[in-house]
Amino acid sequence: MKLSKTLLLLGAHCGAALGQTNSTNGTSPAIYPLSTDDFFSFFLQEMLAMSASGGAATGEVLRAAAQITPGDFESVYTEFKFLADSLHSTATSINVTRFPVSAREAYLRAASYYRASVFFLVGNQTDPRLFDIWDIATSDFDIAQSLSAIPGERVVVKGDGFDIPVIFWKSPQSPDGPVPTILLGNGYDAPQEESYHELGREILDRGWNVVTYEGPGQPTVRRDQGIGFIHDWWTVVTPVVDYLETRDEVDNQRIALGGISFGGTLAPLAASKEHRIAAVLAIDGLYSLQKSTMSQFPTDLTALFESGNQTAFDAYMNAVLASPQAPTQFKWFIQQGLWTFNTDSPYDWFTRLGEISLNEEVLGNITCPVFVGRGQDDDTAGGQEKEVADILGDKGYYHEFQTALGAGEHCQLGAESQLAQVTMDWLAGVFEDIS
Numbered sequence: 001m002k003l004s005k006t007l008l009l010l011g012a013h014c015g016a017a018l019g020q021t022n023s024t025n026g027t028s029p030a031i032y033p034l035s036t037d038d039f040f041s042f043f044l045q046e047m048l049a050m051s052a053s054g055g056a057a058t059g060e061v062l063r064a065a066a067q068i069t070p071g072d073f074e075s076v077y078t079e080f081k082f083l084a085d086s087l088h089s090t091a092t093s094i095n096v097t098r099f100p101v102s103a104r105e106a107y108l109r110a111a112s113y114y115r116a117s118v119f120f121l122v123g124n125q126t127d128p129r130l131f132d133i134w135d136i137a138t139s140d141f142d143i144a145q146s147l148s149a150i151p152g153e154r155v156v157v158k159g160d161g162f163d164i165p166v167i168f169w170k171s172p173q174s175p176d177g178p179v180p181t182i183l184l185g186n187g188y189d190a191p192q193e194e195s196y197h198e199l200g201r202e203i204l205d206r207g208w209n210v211v212t213y214e215g216p217g218q219p220t221v222r223r224d225q226g227i228g229f230i231h232d233w234w235t236v237v238t239p240v241v242d243y244l245e246t247r248d249e250v251d252n253q254r255i256a257l258g259g260i261s262f263g264g265t266l267a268p269l270a271a272s273k274e275h276r277i278a279a280v281l282a283i284d285g286l287y288s289l290q291k292s293t294m295s296q297f298p299t300d301l302t303a304l305f306e307s308g309n310q311t312a313f314d315a316y317m318n319a320v321l322a323s324p325q326a327p328t329q330f331k332w333f334i335q336q337g338l339w340t341f342n343t344d345s346p347y348d349w350f351t352r353l354g355e356i357s358l359n360e361e362v363l364g365n366i367t368c369p370v371f372v373g374r375g376q377d378d379d380t381a382g383g384q385e386k387e388v389a390d391i392l393g394d395k396g397y398y399h400e401f402q403t404a405l406g407a408g409e410h411c412q413l414g415a416e417s418q419l420a421q422v423t424m425d426w427l428a429g430v431f432e433d434i435s
Helices: 003-017 038-053 058-067 073-093 100-117 129-146 192-205 219-225 234-244 263-271 289-294 299-306 310-322 328-340 346-354 360-364 384-395 416-432
Strands: 153-158 163-169 179-185 209-213 250-260 279-283 370-375 396-401
Touching (some): 038 058, 038 328, 038 416, 058 073, 073 100, 073 129, 100 129, 129 192, 129 219, 163 192, 163 219, 163 234, 179 192, 179 234, 179 263, 179 416, 192 209, 192 416, 234 250, 234 263, 250 416, 263 360, 263 370, 279 416, 289 346, 310 328, 310 346, 370 384, 370 416, 384 396, 396 416
Parallel strands (some): 179 209, 179 250, 250 279, 279 370, 370 396
Antiparallel strands (some): 163 209
16 A cells, blocks of 8 residues: 555544544534534534633634634644633733632633643644643633632642642532542543543532542643653552542542543553542543554554564654644644653554553452443444443443433533533442442
């Protein structure tokens, strides 16, 4: 096969494998597209979804969507940086003593837009904007939290060779005694601040503590400590559980561990060794991201990887990556992988990605109930969610969120209230059964 045709085939295959669920070429898309670039559309839908929890505003995101050039990473930076700077300026001009809510909401949205502006810049791992803009986003988020009725408390937990950044939101009910606590982790790209917008507010509304964290490979640890993803994720979660057990607000018998997106692999992986967890939320249940991706490779690329020829595999993948024919999603997925694993070798990234996976032995070592979610229109895992649930047997609870109700996207993007209702009601039942 000629390289040019291989580029087209690989791009199409990888686009399907990595969650590109809506095509503007279709006659009736599951979700109305916000860009003629499928992955930009997905990205913009993700930004729009945060409007429900104060992380964005619909008009602001839709205006940015109208200005962004499809497939142009710098235009994403320009438009969201403009929004972020404007809201940051507004927030700093507000008298926080008189109008704390106005300032808080402006700072929250500014933080989201700053993070969005650098989302596609990871192709150049030394780009100073990846660090400078992120620092501003974190600062704005922290100012917003300081103005909240339930401010998040940042804590650094010591891991084995790395620090684990944690944010603890204390339930409004915890002064009456210890309450259930949900430990939330994201996955391949999202920071813990976004976990607050995805499920954090919903958890607090139910009277529980919510705690977010990041481990190696995830945004804060990757930026501040230069450490890429590791396969023994329990070494991240266990120190955090140790910390939670020191807090009077935490009911130690009712600590649940949630994993969102790639976190749907990380959370079960951690629970296979950390048995103090009372329940796991795998949103969504991902057996192996490497396996899902490789299933979409052309046979010659699969053979090349399995041959162990790192030089040839790297050359092949870099050629695809450099091609203008490669879809946005493929480019970003590879670039994000190189960034989060802190490597410049696609072979190294893809090999190490394969070490972070589930199997029958891992799932068999989990001792608590596991919620396994799947979006009906989400092909990211290629049906692995049902496979995970089947292996778990009686320990697994499988739920498919429906496209017809707007919840069929990856991690129920845009329907987080449905995600919270189903998962939190299930968790309440699990907690009630604990004596």
